[in-house]
Amino acid sequence: MPKDRLNKVSCNNYRCEIEVTLEILSGKWKALIIWNLNLHKSIRYNELRRLIPEITQKMLSQQLKDLEQNGLVNRIVYNEVPPRVEYSLTEIGEELIPILELMDKWGKLFVDNFKHS
Amino acid sequence: MPKDRLNKVSCNNYRCEIEVTLEILSGKWKALIIWNLNLHKSIRYNELRRLIPEITQKMLSQQLKDLEQNGLVNRIVYNEVPPRVEYSLTEIGEELIPILELMDKWGKLFVDNFKHS
DNA sequence: CTGTATCCTTGGTGATACTG
DNA sequence: CAGTATCACCAAGGATACAG
Numbered sequence: 515m516p517k518d519r520l521n522k523v524s525c526n527n528y529r530c531e532i533e534v535t536l537e538i539l540s541g542k543w544k545a546l547i548i549w550n551l552n553l554h555k556s557i558r559y560n561e562l563r564r565l566i567p568e569i570t571q572k573m574l575s576q577q578l579k580d581l582e583q584n585g586l587v588n589r590i591v592y593n594e595v596p597p598r599v600e601y602s603l604t605e606i607g608e609e610l611i612p613i614l615e616l617m618d619k620w621g622k623l624f625v626d627n628f629k630h631s
Numbered sequence: 632m633p634k635d636r637l638n639k640v641s642c643n644n645y646r647c648e649i650e651v652t653l654e655i656l657s658g659k660w661k662a663l664i665i666w667n668l669n670l671h672k673s674i675r676y677n678e679l680r681r682l683i684p685e686i687t688q689k690m691l692s693q694q695l696k697d698l699e700q701n702g703l704v705n706r707i708v709y710n711e712v713p714p715r716v717e718y719s720l721t722e723i724g725e726e727l728i729p730i731l732e733l734m735d736k737w738g739k740l741f742v743d744n745f746k747h748s
Numbered sequence: 749c750t751g752t753a754t755c756c757t758t759g760g761t762g763a764t765a766c767t768g
Numbered sequence: 769c770a771g772t773a774t775c776a777c778c779a780a781g782g783a784t785a786c787a788g
Contacts, residue, residue: 539653559751572782614649621649691771693760
C-alpha cells in the first residue's frame with residue numbers, strides 16, 4: 515500500500531469526488547470483497563479466501579486493511595483459540611451497495627452490447 | 632493500452648459485472664472525461680485539454696480511444712481545415728451518468744467523513 | 749486461523765519530441 | 769488542430785516463504 519493512499523482526499527488534489535470513490539474502489543479485489551461482505555454480512559478471513567479463491571493472502575490482507583483504514587469495513591477480533599476475526603461493512607460501506615448494484619446492472623448491459631457487436 | 636484490454640469481457644473471466652464496469656472506468660482520466668462529455672455534450676480534442684489541464688496529449692488520446700473502442704464515446708471527424716473532431720457520449724455512455732452522480736455523492740460523503748475523523 | 753515479509757514482474761502513466 | 773512515437777519510472781499485484 516502506497517504511503518500516499520488517499521492522497522487525493524488528504525491532499526485535496528482531486529478534481530471531483532468521483533475520483534475519490536474510484537480511488538477507493540480501485541484495487542483489483544475491493545469491489546468483490548465489499549460485494550461479498552454485503553451478501554454475507556459478517557465473514558471471517560478464511561471464508562473470504564474461499565469465496566474469492568483466486569486472491570492471495572497478501573492481497574486479501576492488504577485490501578481489507580485499506581478498506582478498514584478508509585472506514586468502509588469493520589474488523590472485529592474475538593479472543594478465542596483458534597483466533598477468529600470477523601469482517602463486516604460499516605455504515606458508509608453499506609452506502610456503496612446501491613452504486614455497486616448499478617455498476618452490476620450497467621456491466622451486464624455492456625457485456626450484452628459487447629457480445630452482439 | 633494493453634492488448635488484453637477488456638479481457639474480462641472478451642475472455643469471460645470476470646467474477647461479477649461490477650468488475651467489468653470498474654475496468655472500463657479505471658484509468659486515471661476516464662471518469663473525468665465522461666463527466667465533461669456529459670456536461671458539454673460535444674467537445675473537441677483541444678477543448679478537453681483545456682478542461683483537464685493536467686492531462687497529457689498522450690493520455691487524452693489513449694483514454695479517448697479506449698472509451699471509443701468500448702462504445703462509450705462517439706468520435707466524429709469533420710473534414711475541414713483546420714481539422715475538427717468532436718467527441719460525445721453514446722447511449723450506453725450516457726447510462727453511466729447516474730452511476731457517476733452517485734459516486735460523486737458518495738465521494739462527498741466520504742470526504743466529509745474523512746475530515747471529521 | 750489469521751495474517752507478514754520479501755522478491756520480482758509488468759503495465760499504467762508521465763515527459764518529451766515529432767507529424768499530417 | 770489533433771494527434772503519434774519513444775523512453776523511462778514506479779507502484780500494484782503475484783509467488784512464495786515465514787510467524788504468532
